[in-house]
Amino acid sequence: MKEEKENTKPKLIKRIPNIPKKPQKGSNFNIFWVYAAIIVGLILVSVLFNNDTSKTVTYREFESKMLAPGDVQRIVAYKYEDLVRADVFIKPDRLNQDKYKKYQTKSNFGTSANAPTVSFTAGSMDALDKQLKDSQANVPEPAQIQAEKETRQSTFNSWFFTVIIPVLLFIGFWIFIMRKMGGGAGGGGGQIFNIGKSKATLFDKESQVNVTFNDVAGLEEAKQEVMEIVDFLKNPKKYTNLGGKIPKGALLVGSPGTGKTLLAKAVAGEAQVPFFSLSGSDFVEMFVGVGASRVRDLFKQAKDKAPCIIFIDEVDAIGRARGKNSMMGGNDERENTLNQLLVEMDGFGTDSGIIILAATNRPDVLDSALLRPGRFDRQVSIDKPDLVGREQIFKVHLKPIKTDVVVDAKKLSAQTPGFAGAEIANVCNEAALIAARKNKEHVDMQDFQDAIDRVIGGLEKKNKIISPEEKRIVAYHEAGHAIAGWFLEHADPLVKVSIVPRGVAALGYAQYLPKEQFLYTTEQLTDGLCMTMGGRVAEDLVFGKISTGAQNDLERITKLSYAMVTIYGMNEAVGNVSFHDPQNEYNFNKPYSEKTSELIDIEVRKLIGGVYERTMQLLVEKRDGLEKLAKKLLEKEILFQADLEEILGKRPFENRTTYDEFVNGTGDQKPAAEGLLHDGVGETTDPSATITPAQTES
Numbered sequence: 145m146k147e148e149k150e151n152t153k154p155k156l157i158k159r160i161p162n163i164p165k166k167p168q169k170g171s172n173f174n175i176f177w178v179y180a181a182i183i184v185g186l187i188l189v190s191v192l193f194n195n196d197t198s199k200t201v202t203y204r205e206f207e208s209k210m211l212a213p214g215d216v217q218r219i220v221a222y223k224y225e226d227l228v229r230a231d232v233f234i235k236p237d238r239l240n241q242d243k244y245k246k247y248q249t250k251s252n253f254g255t256s257a258n259a260p261t262v263s264f265t266a267g268s269m270d271a272l273d274k275q276l277k278d279s280q281a282n283v284p285e286p287a288q289i290q291a292e293k294e295t296r297q298s299t300f301n302s303w304f305f306t307v308i309i310p311v312l313l314f315i316g317f318w319i320f321i322m323r324k325m326g327g328g329a330g331g332g333g334g335q336i337f338n339i340g341k342s343k344a345t346l347f348d349k350e351s352q353v354n355v356t357f358n359d360v361a362g363l364e365e366a367k368q369e370v371m372e373i374v375d376f377l378k379n380p381k382k383y384t385n386l387g388g389k390i391p392k393g394a395l396l397v398g399s400p401g402t403g404k405t406l407l408a409k410a411v412a413g414e415a416q417v418p419f420f421s422l423s424g425s426d427f428v429e430m431f432v433g434v435g436a437s438r439v440r441d442l443f444k445q446a447k448d449k450a451p452c453i454i455f456i457d458e459v460d461a462i463g464r465a466r467g468k469n470s471m472m473g474g475n476d477e478r479e480n481t482l483n484q485l486l487v488e489m490d491g492f493g494t495d496s497g498i499i500i501l502a503a504t505n506r507p508d509v510l511d512s513a514l515l516r517p518g519r520f521d522r523q524v525s526i527d528k529p530d531l532v533g534r535e536q537i538f539k540v541h542l543k544p545i546k547t548d549v550v551v552d553a554k555k556l557s558a559q560t561p562g563f564a565g566a567e568i569a570n571v572c573n574e575a576a577l578i579a580a581r582k583n584k585e586h587v588d589m590q591d592f593q594d595a596i597d598r599v600i601g602g603l604e605k606k607n608k609i610i611s612p613e614e615k616r617i618v619a620y621h622e623a624g625h626a627i628a629g630w631f632l633e634h635a636d637p638l639v640k641v642s643i644v645p646r647g648v649a650a651l652g653y654a655q656y657l658p659k660e661q662f663l664y665t666t667e668q669l670t671d672g673l674c675m676t677m678g679g680r681v682a683e684d685l686v687f688g689k690i691s692t693g694a695q696n697d698l699e700r701i702t703k704l705s706y707a708m709v710t711i712y713g714m715n716e717a718v719g720n721v722s723f724h725d726p727q728n729e730y731n732f733n734k735p736y737s738e739k740t741s742e743l744i745d746i747e748v749r750k751l752i753g754g755v756y757e758r759t760m761q762l763l764v765e766k767r768d769g770l771e772k773l774a775k776k777l778l779e780k781e782i783l784f785q786a787d788l789e790e791i792l793g794k795r796p797f798e799n800r801t802t803y804d805e806f807v808n809g810t811g812d813q814k815p816a817a818e819g820l821l822h823d824g825v826g827e828t829t830d831p832s833a834t835i836t837p838a839q840t841e842s
């Protein structure tokens with residue numbers, strides 16, 4: 145019974161030690177202490193080895209007490225500042241006399257037999273020779289003591305050229321080398337001693353970030369994934385009781401500006417464990433072995449702080465697939481760094497308690513060994529936000545802005561399809577700046593419309609001088625886009641067309657509000673091509689000649705046409721094949737024959753030619769509407785959907801836009817005066833990238 149009672153006693157669970165109050169600091173050693181030691185050592189050497197211990201006497205005393213008795217062995221004379229100094233050496237057998245004891249002084253290392261006993265000064269060498277000759281007038285000339293003349297540098301010049309300048313050059317070279325070796329980071333030249341140390345920034349209770357999950361909007365699924373990791377660190381027993389194990393790593397994948405780093409900041413703000421943050425480029429160094437050394441040092445610090453989280457931003461800087469684009473026989477430092485990272489994440493001696501978060505917008509270039517379970521168990525996809533997500537993001541960024549009561553985050557979210565979180569933040573900031581520029585007390589919807597215009601099309605060029613003929617071409621070009629989009633069933637409904645110059649080379653642009661979707665049929669893509677071709681066809685139809693303004697249109701048409709034939713399998717002659725190669729596995733080698741390549745070119749030209757003819761037929765039928773719309777554009781410069789309905793009549797299709805379904809909940813079109821916009825810039829991987837681009841000048 146006793147043993148049974150003992151077994152039923154509640155076991156004590158060892159709690160995880162508290163996080164240190166202060167982040168772990170590196171070595172306090174500073175290379176400037178070495179410089180100071182060198183300088184002090186030189187000063188000590190100058191003092192300790194200064195054996196100039198002779199006592200200065202007058203010439204009269206030298207003459208009567210030393211020269212006349214015949215005690216002088218030799219005299220050495222040399223220039224000393226503006227005078228001549230003569231060092232007197234007494235015969236060794238006479239130095240033991242009592243009269244010389246007062247002249248003998250000990251040097252720093254004892255008395256030297258080769259040191260002069262006394263010294264005296266003279267005005268010049270000739271004066272010294274005359275004095276010595278006069279003093280020895282009664283001595284035969286062969287027995288007279290003559291001054292030995294030497295040329296010596298002054299003490300300052302000697303030290304300056306032999307010691308000070310070399311030391312200064314050495315110190316300067318030392319600082320230069322160590323600043324280079326330190327990669328310009330940190331303070332001073334001490335980086336040479338820390339070149340293999342990790343550059344990770346440690347966040348703990350004392351240096352906590354203020355971003356929390358409440359500041360991250362529109363990423364509910366991604367937040368759920370990383371919140372589970374944070375919850376595991378806070379309550380590990382909840383999961384281990386069921387036999388679960390904590391994921392070793394999570395890879396955040398998404399387009400630029402979608403909030404990957406922001407989500408990592410929120411993890412740092414929410415987690416009650418040490419958080420190491422660094423970039424993938426922090427491992428890259430010009431010296432062999434430094435990257436791998438920094439990886440080892442990072443995980444060594446992390447093991448000391450376990451349990452903890454390591455966040456590596458832009459991990460593709462070191463995580464690229466091995467064996468590609470490397471020189472034969474060369475030593476690839478990046479690959480060595482990646483190998484060390486792979487071993488530390490899931491190697492033979494890997495310890496638990498370290499979770500790795502990494503972010504990248506190029507998952508296609510990462511090494512497959514880095515992506516396998518056991519290293520990055522989870523890949524969290526962070527896409528561009530949808531309507532609901534954009535509304536939540538707008539609400540977050542609208543909090544610090546003094547907005548008018550009419551500003552509605554739901555309407556703004558519907559007017560900005562395709563916008564990422566960073567672009568929404570930019571829109572809110574631009575709207576506040578525009579309102580401040582107009583001396584308003586609140587930011588209203590018009591300010592947000594102007595901000596969206598600026599983010600999409602660029603800065604409005606009010607002072608740009610355009611000739612009347614060019615303006616007329618631009619008007620018909622944009623009218624051609626508008627007519628094609630208005631009378632094609634699967635084209636996105638136009639909401640705004642402008643011939644006001646914007647950005648670097650945009651002379652006009654048309655904006656659409658597409659229905660947010662993920663799949664596109666052949667008919668939808670073909671109508672999109674016709675809408676994009678509308679500008680070039682309108683120029684040819686009206687003026688009988690074409691301009692360079694359709695360059696951007698043709699680029700989009702060509703790219704989408706080749707995608708339809710070679711990627712999406714939407715061509716009967718080529719067949720249901722896809723030659724898509726996002727990871728460049730073919731290495732510049734086409735995965736098809738020259739005959740197939742020729743067939744692809746023929747089919748693409750046939751497709752574009754058919755689109756041109758279809759668009760030309762449409763514009764010929766609607767020529768009256770084209771003329772009216774172009775003239776109205778020349779008059780007002782900016783037309784909204786309501787103006788198009790007035791000129792062309794109601795759109796003959798009942799397709800409801802995403803804006804109508806989300807904001808109104810009805811099939812009625814919202815008044816276009818609100819200027820609903822579409823962001824068609826940068827949608828290069830999506831078939832919806834066929835949105836009509838801005839008119840450009842050559």
